[in-house]
Amino acid sequence: MFSKAVVRHPAQNLGQGLTGADLGCPDMELAFAQHRTYVDCLKQAGIKVTALDAVEEYPDSVFVEDTAVMIPFDGGTAAFLTCPGADSRRGEVDVIQSALSIEVDEIIRMEGEGLMEGGDVLLMGKIFYVGIDTRTNMAGYEQFSKAVGRFGYKSIPVPYNDGMPHLKTELSALDEETLIMSCRFKEHKAFSKFEKLITPEDEEYCANCLYLGRKLLVPAGFPATAELLDKKGFTPDYINMSEFQKMDGGLTCLSLRW
Ligand SMILES: CN(C)C(=N)NCCC[C@H](N)C(=O)O
Numbered sequence: 001m002f003s004k005a006v007v008r009h010p011a012q013n014l015g016q017g018l019t020g021a022d023l024g025c026p027d028m029e030l031a032f033a034q035h036r037t038y039v040d041c042l043k044q045a046g047i048k049v050t051a052l053d054a055v056e057e058y059p060d061s062v063f064v065e066d067t068a069v070m071i072p073f074d075g076g077t078a079a080f081l082t083c084p085g086a087d088s089r090r091g092e093v094d095v096i097q098s099a100l101s102i103e104v105d106e107i108i109r110m111e112g113e114g115l116m117e118g119g120d121v122l123l124m125g126k127i128f129y130v131g132i133d134t135r136t137n138m139a140g141y142e143q144f145s146k147a148v149g150r151f152g153y154k155s156i157p158v159p160y161n162d163g164m165p166h167l168k169t170e171l172s173a174l175d176e177e178t179l180i181m182s183c184r185f186k187e188h189k190a191f192s193k194f195e196k197l198i199t200p201e202d203e204e205y206c207a208n209c210l211y212l213g214r215k216l217l218v219p220a221g222f223p224a225t226a227e228l229l230d231k232k233g234f235t236p237d238y239i240n241m242s243e244f245q246k247m248d249g250g251l252t253c254l255s256l257r258w
Pocket residue numbers: 017018019060063065066086089118119120165166167168169208247248249250252253
């Protein structure tokens with residue numbers, strides 16, 4: 001499903017990034033170890049991983065997913081570079097641009113009033129679902145929609161307002177036809193055609209899983225979710241994400257994949 005990915009080493013000052021989690025400051029030795037395990041899992045899934053140097057100027061820069069959306073097309077890949085809604089993260093886009101320009105066939109960059117973070121963008125088949133919230137606005141959605149339309153993709157805006165900064169904090173893919181999601185999205189019309197698994201109470205962090213085709217990654221330490229997944233026949237790899245959870249980051253956030 002994916003053959004390449006880009007990740008960025010965590011900055012030493014990760015703890016100065018944005019968060020509403022109230023779980024304390026990350027232990028950086030543990031964060032580095034968890035990041036290494038994450039990269040190993042991508043590699044075990046057959047993905048060629050480019051690991052970029054840490055950028056100390058941007059504490060949230062490990063969450064590369066927010067800086068771009070990858071658009072696979074017949075014979076190549078384009079990267080749509082976002083303009084993050086979070087001011088403190090805007091400069092991350094310039095630093096990812098130089099890395100991506102040697103990896104992809106075309107770069108498209110958001111302009112003007114448009115705001116978007118990749119954590120708001122979920123690709124299922126040929127449809128991009130785009131959360132419209134504090135980090136992504138309608139102007140951003142419209143630019144994105146036009147850009148992906150050129151490559152044969154549709155896009156659907158999903159406005160929501162529940163205090164979560166990213167759509168993919170609320171839901172993500174477990175496979176091509178199944179989403180894991182918080183109960184807040186259970187009845188949402190945009191996702192009615194998908195099979196759904198609702199995260200158990202107190203385990204909403206698990207709404208952000210990473211489906212890689214050959215592998216499914218799920219945060220470790222959430223027994224009720226693990227039981228549900230097991231009952232449904234999923235056999236994920238569980239990986240410890242505690243230090244990134246402290247900074248509101250999940251499994252999808254740590255890589256760009258195509
Ligand atoms: C799907 N998610 C959650 C993401 N793609 N990004 C997480 C960014 C976390 C960062 N501290 C922030 O608040 O921007």
